[in-house]
Amino acid sequence: MVQKTKKPPSAAKIEAPVAPKRRGRPRAYEPEVALGKALDLFRRDGFAATSLDDLSAATGMNRPSLYGAFGDKRELYIKSYQRYRDDARAAMVDIFRADAPLRERLERIYRIALDIYLSGESGPRGCFTVMTAASEAVSDPDIRAMVLEGLTELDKAFGICFRHAKERGELPDGADPASLAHLASATIHTIAIRARARVPRGELEAIVKGAVDVMCRAK
Amino acid sequence: MVQKTKKPPSAAKIEAPVAPKRRGRPRAYEPEVALGKALDLFRRDGFAATSLDDLSAATGMNRPSLYGAFGDKRELYIKSYQRYRDDARAAMVDIFRADAPLRERLERIYRIALDIYLSGESGPRGCFTVMTAASEAVSDPDIRAMVLEGLTELDKAFGICFRHAKERGELPDGADPASLAHLASATIHTIAIRARARVPRGELEAIVKGAVDVMCRAK
DNA sequence: AGTTTTTTGTACCATTTCGCATTAAATTCC
DNA sequence: GGAATTTAATGCGAAATGGTACAAAAAACT
Numbered sequence: 001m002v003q004k005t006k007k008p009p010s011a012a013k014i015e016a017p018v019a020p021k022r023r024g025r026p027r028a029y030e031p032e033v034a035l036g037k038a039l040d041l042f043r044r045d046g047f048a049a050t051s052l053d054d055l056s057a058a059t060g061m062n063r064p065s066l067y068g069a070f071g072d073k074r075e076l077y078i079k080s081y082q083r084y085r086d087d088a089r090a091a092m093v094d095i096f097r098a099d100a101p102l103r104e105r106l107e108r109i110y111r112i113a114l115d116i117y118l119s120g121e122s123g124p125r126g127c128f129t130v131m132t133a134a135s136e137a138v139s140d141p142d143i144r145a146m147v148l149e150g151l152t153e154l155d156k157a158f159g160i161c162f163r164h165a166k167e168r169g170e171l172p173d174g175a176d177p178a179s180l181a182h183l184a185s186a187t188i189h190t191i192a193i194r195a196r197a198r199v200p201r202g203e204l205e206a207i208v209k210g211a212v213d214v215m216c217r218a219k
Numbered sequence: 220m221v222q223k224t225k226k227p228p229s230a231a232k233i234e235a236p237v238a239p240k241r242r243g244r245p246r247a248y249e250p251e252v253a254l255g256k257a258l259d260l261f262r263r264d265g266f267a268a269t270s271l272d273d274l275s276a277a278t279g280m281n282r283p284s285l286y287g288a289f290g291d292k293r294e295l296y297i298k299s300y301q302r303y304r305d306d307a308r309a310a311m312v313d314i315f316r317a318d319a320p321l322r323e324r325l326e327r328i329y330r331i332a333l334d335i336y337l338s339g340e341s342g343p344r345g346c347f348t349v350m351t352a353a354s355e356a357v358s359d360p361d362i363r364a365m366v367l368e369g370l371t372e373l374d375k376a377f378g379i380c381f382r383h384a385k386e387r388g389e390l391p392d393g394a395d396p397a398s399l400a401h402l403a404s405a406t407i408h409t410i411a412i413r414a415r416a417r418v419p420r421g422e423l424e425a426i427v428k429g430a431v432d433v434m435c436r437a438k
Numbered sequence: 439a440g441t442t443t444t445t446t447g448t449a450c451c452a453t454t455t456c457g458c459a460t461t462a463a464a465t466t467c468c
Numbered sequence: 469g470g471a472a473t474t475t476a477a478t479g480c481g482a483a484a485t486g487g488t489a490c491a492a493a494a495a496a497c498t
Contacts, residue, residue, distance in 0.1 A: 021465095134354065134412070186408065214433070214434075271486060
C-alpha cells in the first residue's frame with residue numbers, strides 16, 4: 001500500500017487488475033482479503049484455538065477451497081504470519097528510512113506500532129510475533145526461524161536509527177547504539193504484551209514517552 | 220522454599236508432613252508435584268494445545284482424579300498460572316527487598332529471570348505470563364486480570380528499586396524512576412520472547428548487560 | 439468383619455477437529 | 469453446442485477432545 005502504487009509507465013493497464021482470463025469456474029473469493037481474515041483470526045485466538053470451521057466462516061471459503069488456495073492449517077498460519085510481517089514492515093519502512101530527528105522517528109514508529117496492536121473490532125489484537133513466539137516457536141523450527149528473523153530485523157532497523165543519530169550528534173559519545181536498539185525493541189515488545197492485556201492506549205503512550213525520553217537522552 | 224523452612228519451635232513434628240489420617244483410599248499423587256507437571260505442559264504448549272490426555276500422562280493422574288483435584292481444564296490452567304507466579308515471586312522477592320546497589324540488584328533479578336525462562340528439558344520454556352497474555356488474556360477476563368496484576372506488580376517492584384536508588388544518589392536528579400521501571404520490565408519481556416525463540420543465553424545476557432548499563436547511567 | 443469414605447481405573451458419550459472424496463456449478467476453448 | 473477445466477458445495481470418516489458415570493480398590497472407623 002506504500003510503494004506498489006508506482007506503476008511502470010509502459011504497458012499501462014494490462015497488468016494485474018485485469019484478470020488474465022482463467023479457464024475454469026471463477027473463484028468466489030479474493031485470496032488477499034481471505035488471507036487478511038484468516039490473519040485476524042489467528043492473531044486473536046492463536047494457532048491451536050482457531051479451527052478450520054472458524055477460518056471457513058471468517059473467510060467465506062469452505063474448507064476444500066481453503067486447502068486449494070493455501071494448503072493445510074499450518075501453511076495457512078505461516079502465510080498469515082508472512083502477510084502480517086509484510087504489512088508491518090511496509091508500514092514502518094518509510095519511517096525507518098526517513099531523514100528526521102531521532103525523537104521524531106521513534107515517536108512515529110511507536111505510533112504505528114500502537115495502531116497495529118490496538119486496532120480490531122473485538123478488542124486489541126496484539127502482535128502476531130509475540131503470539132507466535134509464545135505459542136509455536138518452541139516446537140516448530142520454521143516458525144521459530146521467522147520469529148527470529150523478525151526480531152533481528154527490528155533490532156537492526158533500530159540500530160541503524162541510533163547509529164545515524166549518534167553520527168549526527170543527537171546522542172552523547174558514550175551511547176551504545178546496539179543497546180539502545182535492543183531497548184527500543186524491548187519497548188515494542190512490552191507494548192505488545194500490555195496491549196494484549198487490554199492496557200488502554202493512554203497508558204501505553206505514557207510508557208512509550210518515558211522510554212523515548214530515556215533513549216534520547218541516553219548517555 | 221525460602222521462608223517456610225522456619226518451623227514454630229513448639230509442637231515440632233505433628234504438623235504438615237505427617238498426614239492427618241484421611242479417611243478413604245489414599246491418593247497416588249502429590250498435588251504439588253502434579254501441578255508442577257501441569258504447569259510445565261501448559262507453559263510449553265499453551266492452553267488450547269494441551270489436552271487432558273497430555274496432562275493425565277504428565278501428572279500420572281487419570282482424568283477423573285485431575286477433575287477431583289483441580290477442577291476442569293481452565294481451572295487447572297489458572298491454578299498452574301498462580302503457582303508459576305508464586306514461584307517467580309518467591310524467587311525474586313528477596314532480591315527486590317535486599318539493600319544492595321542498583322546495578323547489582325538488577326543483575327541478580329535478570330539472572331533469576333533467565334534461569335526461569337531457560338530452564339526445562341525440551342528447550343527453553345519462556346515466561347508463562349507472556350504465553351498467557353498472548354493467548355488467553357484477550358478473551359478470558361479472569362486470566363487477563365491475573366496478567367495485568369503480574370505486569371503492574373513487576374513495574375512496582377522495579378519502581379521501588381529505582382526510587383530507592385535515586386534517593387541514594389545512584390541516579391542523576393533528572394532520572395524518572397517510573398520510566399526506568401517500565402524499561403526494566405520491558406527488558407524482562409523482550410528476554411522472555413527471545414528465549415522462546417531459542418536465542419542462546421549468551422545473547423540474552425548481552426542484551427541484559429546493555430540495558431542495565433543504560434538504566435544505571437540514565438540521566 | 440462390616441460399614442463408610444475417598445480415590446482409582448476403565449469405559450463411555452457427545453462434540454469437535456482435520457482432512458479429503460465426490461459431485462455439482464460456472465467458465466473458457468474448440 | 470460440446471469438451472475441458474477450474475472452482476464451489478456437500479458431506480463423509482477417522483481421530484481426538486473435554487467431560488462424566490460407574491464399579492472396583494484401599495484406607496479408617498465401629
